[in-house]
Amino acid sequence: MTARKRKMEDRAKVQVPEAAEGKKDSQHKKKKGKKVKAENRGAKKEEQKRAAEETKEGKAAPEDLTEEAVWESKEKEAAPEKEIPSDQEREINDLRQKNEELLNQLKRKQADIDNLRRIAKAEQAEMREYALHEFLCRLLPVLDNLERGLESARKDQSVPASYIEGLEMIHQQLFQLLEQEGVSTIEAVGTPFDPNCHHAVMQVESDQGEPGTVLEEFQKGYKHRSRILRPSMVKVCRD
Numbered sequence: 093m094t095a096r097k098r099k100m101e102d103r104a105k106v107q108v109p110e111a112a113e114g115k116k117d118s119q120h121k122k123k124k125g126k127k128v129k130a131e132n133r134g135a136k137k138e139e140q141k142r143a144a145e146e147t148k149e150g151k152a153a154p155e156d157l158t159e160e161a162v163w164e165s166k167e168k169e170a171a172p173e174k175e176i177p178s179d180q181e182r183e184i185n186d187l188r189q190k191n192e193e194l195l196n197q198l199k200r201k202q203a204d205i206d207n208l209r210r211i212a213k214a215e216q217a218e219m220r221e222y223a224l225h226e227f228l229c230r231l232l233p234v235l236d237n238l239e240r241g242l243e244s245a246r247k248d249q250s251v252p253a254s255y256i257e258g259l260e261m262i263h264q265q266l267f268q269l270l271e272q273e274g275v276s277t278i279e280a281v282g283t284p285f286d287p288n289c290h291h292a293v294m295q296v297e298s299d300q301g302e303p304g305t306v307l308e309e310f311q312k313g314y315k316h317r318s319r320i321l322r323p324s325m326v327k328v329c330r331d
Contacts, residue, residue: 228275229321232314235270238263239312270314278313280306280324289313291323295330303331 242259245251278289285292285304293310301307306326313324 224273225316225319225321228270228273228314228316231270232322235263235266236311238266274317275314275321278315278320278324280309280313280326282306285326285328289315289320289323290326290328292328293325295328297330301329303329305329 238259242256242263245256245259280290282301283306285306290306290313296307298307305328306324307329308327309324310327311322311325314321
């Protein structure tokens with residue numbers, strides 16, 4: 093019995109230190125775990141603190157920028173405009189005066205050109221009128237001869253009627269062309285004598301008309317619009 097008790101006691105002595113060592117190891121691990129957790133909590137708190145500070149700085153930066161921009165704009169508005177030096181003002185005034193002078197010269201030149209155009213048109217119209225006047229004056233003797241031939245043909249009974257009709261048609265067409273150009277005959281017989289359009293060939297005393305009136309026309313007179321182509325040759329009753 094004694095030997096058996098001794099073995100059991102020896103076993104108990106061996107197990108007791110092992111259990112003590114196990115307890116020590118577990119306590120050490122627990123302490124180590126708590127220390128790690130505390131370190132992790134501290135690191136998280138520092139990270140959260142840093143993040144909060146960064147967000148505050150980020151929010152404050154735009155406000156600072158806007159305030160700076162507002163002050164800069166106010167300073168620009170309050171800054172006085174730069175005055176133009178007197179030399180530049182004089183140069184600007186000189187240029188304005190020169191510009192006005194050039195514009196006035198241009199207007200005068202344009203007016204001169206317009207006047208020259210009007211004068212040129214008037215001269216051209218006058219030249220055409222003069223050329224037409226000369227042509228009509230040369231054509232009147234042809235018209236006189238045609239009228240004399242037509243009058244003699246009417247008196248001559250041997251001339252066929254068809255010839256007389258042909259001459260009358262020619263005379264009518266020619267006179268229509270002259271009328272289209274503004275030619276008209278001057279009234280003579282029975283009208284007061286007008287030295288501007290009548291040429292008195294002779295004067296006679298007569299009871300057939302009042303003194304100073306035209307009694308007879310020897311040659312027809314014509315006018316082109318307001319200009320006399322040829323005055324009428326007339327016989328006038330003497331006063």
